[in-house]
Amino acid sequence: MTADLPLLLLDVDGVLNPFAAAVCPADYQEYGFFPGEEPVRLNRVHGRWLNGLAEHFEIVWATGWEEEANEILAPFLGLERLPVVFFPPKPFEPCEKVPAVAAFVGERAAAWVDDALTPQARAWADGRAAATLLVDTDPCVGLTWSAVERLSRWSMDLRRPKSE
Numbered sequence: 001m002t003a004d005l006p007l008l009l010l011d012v013d014g015v016l017n018p019f020a021a022a023v024c025p026a027d028y029q030e031y032g033f034f035p036g037e038e039p040v041r042l043n044r045v046h047g048r049w050l051n052g053l054a055e056h057f058e059i060v061w062a063t064g065w066e067e068e069a070n071e072i073l074a075p076f077l078g079l080e081r082l083p084v085v086f087f088p089p090k091p092f093e094p095c096e097k098v099p100a101v102a103a104f105v106g107e108r109a110a111a112w113v114d115d116a117l118t119p120q121a122r123a124w125a126d127g128r129a130a131a132t133l134l135v136d137t138d139p140c141v142g143l144t145w146s147a148v149e150r151l152s153r154w155s156m157d158l159r160r161p162k163s164e
Helices: 045-053 067-077 094-105 119-126 145-159
Strands: 007-010 029-031 040-042 058-061 110-114 132-136
Touching (some): 119 132
Parallel strands (some): 007 058, 110 132
8 A cells, every 4th residue: 555645445336337327428338347237337538537546546446346346447447456445245235335444444544436425434534533535426427527626636635735
């Protein structure tokens, strides 16, 4: 881990894969990574955005995809292998992500991007001493440039010297 950078916890479904959209959004393509299941909708621009965010964060997969995100998505998006937060066996409720995220993050500053941030996630974030940012995404839209800009600004603000 690169302890001098904040963590960026990144979900996949609803963030990189706008699965809830009625039709595949413009600039996305559908991929049949999992035969017999719904296609995964991806936008290659997310790879450029995430590689840019890697200058400000240590990016971590925080998704039920777990290692499959490294095996399938990282090469597709042009990302290095990323650390993974491991969750309870599937299926699990979104609130069940919180203990695993809390244990992984420890006392580090962290931003968490997810389409299913629960009251438990918000309580965890509000109760932390370390800087924490929660970024909600619409599962019909996924990750947007405005969310990327927000994350970048937040990280830069963390590293800006505090005036006395």
